[in-house]
Amino acid sequence: MFLVGLTGGIASGKTSVAKILKDELGCTVIDADEVAREVVLPGTQGWKKIQKNFGNDVFQPNGELNREKLGQIIFNDAEKRKILNSITHPEIYKAIAWKVMKNFLLGQHFIVLDLPLLFESKKMVPFMSYTVVVNCSEEQQLQRLMKRNNYSREAAEIRIRAQMPLSEKCRLCTHIIDNTNDIESTYHQTVKFHKQLSQSLLYWKVRVLLAVCAGSVIGLTIYVVKLIFR
Incomplete structure (x- = not known):
């Protein structure tokens, strides 16, 4: 079994490609964002450490994490963002490792890891046999984010600038899926990439x-x- 790293930028279309791979083409896709939610569920080690470092104000009455409130705190405080990352990242990597091992034992040919910060963190890159970036133009990314999240142009630009530019990610990856056109074009590129993976002897x-x-x-x-x- 080999690993494929799928990444992109906010509102670049990565989620759409992951959905095609999983729902249309039957790939096993491990979503890092989904894992990130799992490791902070009430009662988990991640949840307990967040409570210890950030207090009860970042939780909802039912005990679940108030992501919006926590996000507001760490977005404006780099030190607290580091603390949160030091809590969640080890738990996320550990959970992903268990999922990878499970799929290896099931005899999977390959699995796709949906990792938004693949190149930013760099920790998972050495384990990837292939890395694919879902790309679009800067203006498309901006307009899509504004429409999707109802952000002002300024708010959207701040969030895009907080990530590594898509152009830089494209220089680091092994494959690019161009999402500047319609979904049909993206679909055909994804199918072609999937065929390459299926035929790989890695x-x-x-x-x-x-x-x-x-x-x-x-x-x-x-x-x-x-x-x-x-």
């Missing part, structure tokens, strides 16, 4: 490497046992 290389490692461990174990009981 997963055999991974399996052979794991088999060699497993064989080495078994061989070493037998050798040690023989030394002990000879």
Whole structure:
């Protein structure tokens, strides 16, 4: 099994591509945003650490995290944003690792990791066999975000500037899906990319490497046992 990193920018169309891969093409897609919500559910370690560092004001009456309120706090305070990231990121990576292992044991050919901050954090990049960026023009990104979230132009620009520019992400990735045109064009590009992944022989290389490692461990174990009981 090999890993594919899917990323983009806010309102670039990454979610649409992830939906095509999952719902239309049957891929296993691990959504980092979804995992991020799971690791702060009431009673989890992430939830407890947030309560300890940010107090009860960032929670709703039912105990769930008030994301909007917490977002307002960390958006205007870089130090608190670092604290939150130090709490959530390890939990997110750990949860993703478990999901990856589960799918490996199920014999998946490949899985797609939907990672909005793939290139910003850099931590997951070395594990990706392929990285794909969903791209669009800066003006399209701005207009889509304003329409989707009902933001003013200034508010939308602030949020876009808070991320790595799409142009830079495109220079770092192995594949680009151009989402500047209609959804049909994006769909056909996604299908073409999926075909490349399905035909890739990378997963055999991974399996052979794991088999060699497993064989080495078994061989070493037998050798040690023989030394002990000879």
